[in-house]
Amino acid sequence: MEISPFLFPNQEDYPSPNFFSFFQDFDFPATTDTSVAAAAAPIAAEPLPKKRRVDDFDFDLEQVVEQGSLKSVEDILNKFLGFDKEEDKTELKLDWSSQEQFTNQSAFNFSNQQSGLIMNEINEKVKPMAGTNNKRSRQNSAEFISTSEEEYQPQQQRRLWVKDRSKAWWEQCNSPDFPEEEFKKAFRMSRATFDMICEELESVVTKKDTMLRQAIPVRQRVAVCIWRLATGEPLREVSKRFGLGISTCHKLVLEVCTAIKGVLMPKFVQWPNDDYKMNEIKHEFQMLSGMPNVGGSIYTTHVPIIAPKVSVAAYFNKRHTERNQKTSYSVTVQGVVDPKGVFTDVCIGWPGSMSDDKVLEKSALYQRANRGQLKDTWVVGNSGYPLMDWVLAPYTRQNLTWTQHAFNEKVGEIQKVAKEAFMRMKARWSCLRKRTEVKLQDLPVVLGACCVLHNICEMRGEQLNPELRFDLFDDEMVPENIVRSMNAVQTRDQIAHQLLHQNHAGTNFL
Known part of the structure; x- marks a missing residue:
């Protein structure tokens, strides 16, 4: 996740006890500049001013740079966003090395509309963090500090978990090298008759592939039904033979029987x-x-x-x-x-x-x-x-x-x-x-x-x-x-x- 290079508000913009208590847990780096400490004392003594609007984001950048507190604000930002590693800091770190970059106000001359949009985005993401006892707030804060890789990672194709079942028996029967007598013993008909039935039912029994799984072939569908009718074995045995689920086998038997009754009965049962x-x-x-x-x-x-x-x-x-x-x-x-x-x-x-x-x-x-x-x-x-x-x-x-x-x-x-x-x-x-x-x-x-x-x-x-x-x-x-x-x-x-x-x-x- 990338953040635009805007400036973080300092103590002078929000001189209230709440603002200081919000950051009092952070370790502010020691500074030799006495101007910062001297500037903080009068602020605490003065009465609280009227609350300012969020979009009044117009503090003096040059004054912050001259006071030497910009480095402290950078550390506060890093601790506030939860980045401790150097590689995480580099994603949000601004180019603080060049002094001319900060003196040039035209580079950071944001309009009131842009400043308002940025602060609104901050408030929406920071506001849930105020409630420490709220589980949803902790979840939102975790989403806020997610890295750019997690947010912009392309969505992977969904995969459906399917139990791995053996289809060796059916693949052996479906092979052209399978003996004709064994095929007839299993399905009570020759391979030529079985192929004819599959051709007649193909237009009705065929299913399309989906994004989750491939459709069961027509020959396997018809074979499940015929073998079940021929042997009368329970569905659990049908499932073992063809490598399909029990409920799937039951559904296939009814579907193929319905297709046989609707398509083949008018042709083969006639007065x-x-x-x-x-x-x-x-x-x-x-x-x-x-x-x-x-x-x-x-x-x-x-x-x-x-x-x-x-x-x-x-x-x-x-x-x-x-x-x-x-x-x-x-x-x-x-x-x-x-x-x-x-x-x-x-x-x-x-x-x-x-x-x-x-x-x-x-x-x-x-x-x-x-x-x-x-x-x-x-x-x-x-x-x-x-x-x-x-x-x-x-x-x-x-x-x-x-x-x-x-x-x-x-x-x-x-x-x-x-x-x-x-x-x-x-x-x-x-x-x-x-x-x-x-x-x-x-x-x-x-x-x-x-x-x-x-x-x-x-x-x-x-x-x-x-x-x-x-x-x-x-x-x-x-x-x-x-x-x-x-x-x-x-x-x-x-x-x-x-x-x-x-x-x-x-x-x-x-």
Whole structure:
């Protein structure tokens, strides 16, 4: 900090006891000039004059120089500002060597306006020092005596402290030399499929770098989400694998799942509205079972969850609790698949206490059928679904005929397609088999992302590792009103007789 070369006021300008007491603690240098001491005695004896204005800064410089007190004022200034070292004094030291410099009054001919600005600046900085017991005053005085280097030092760029975590595992997986089989084992898909997903989501998932840190790359963001869905490991394990914070991993999973649901679901989960696709599906189902006009196989599975804080009874799964002897809570996932096991319609998130027919009534598929969009198309379900004009369900009464047994056998073959599709989805994405840490309101987004990723893997021919296969079992609760259309009863009997007479009915039930 630099100070302009102005003169410090002497005792003659402020002949008051307060002025002397303010400087009495300083050690005034001894002087042989008796004129100074002689001049000080009359001042103390005289009565106090009227207080002068601050900007009356017009004392005689030549008189100060002649009295030899200028050196004393310099020492007072140094002690007052707290500079003891020689290098600190040099910043404020005036050029006292030349006598001609002080005799030339034009060099120090300040105007009243300039003197007033200088004294105001001094008063603002010196005034806080008067209160010795004030903490703020001490802080301001410390700021006043700061050096020029501290005041004019350029502001450094802020740095954010980030915990150093190892990213070795992810860097190894992201390397082109990483084995394809190991990559598929970790992410349940090939590297080519993973790259395709990253390209599709890049415009939505990409974040910009900030002044505090660099953004996480798109590939790492997508990898965090897919690995979490594939393994079902807790977030602390995800954090260790990818070298990110636990909260960051949780946020990335939700962000990528939301992007998958918003960007990829409209592309990869579509109901076949055009006649060409629907006729192709009907033809494949007929080749499989002999049943005509079958447009899809419907199935409902349950995903376990932690007991929610609200509506606990609604999510309580009585059937799973009785079978496993363990209190279970779940949400439902209803899906319609084509002959290849690809989802064409999904309904996610209804409480686990609801039966399959109740979930069907809440779905968009049910509303679509009521509008007549499923005309001449059958959706085949198990015994948990009612028989309707567009839903074909098996016979549930006892003492069935040979024709009825044969029909139920063909229904079971179509149902196997949907059940196998759900088994592969849960096998690929193990998070669906564990009680997830995701909040209930965010769970439909995660489950929808799993359905989309399942379709991508099925469409691209990604084979499931045989070690991941398991037996999927979901309780089938027969609805109270099993028959809801008499026309459907007659149509079902006709289909059963056609299967028997066309030699499509097997004898596995015998």
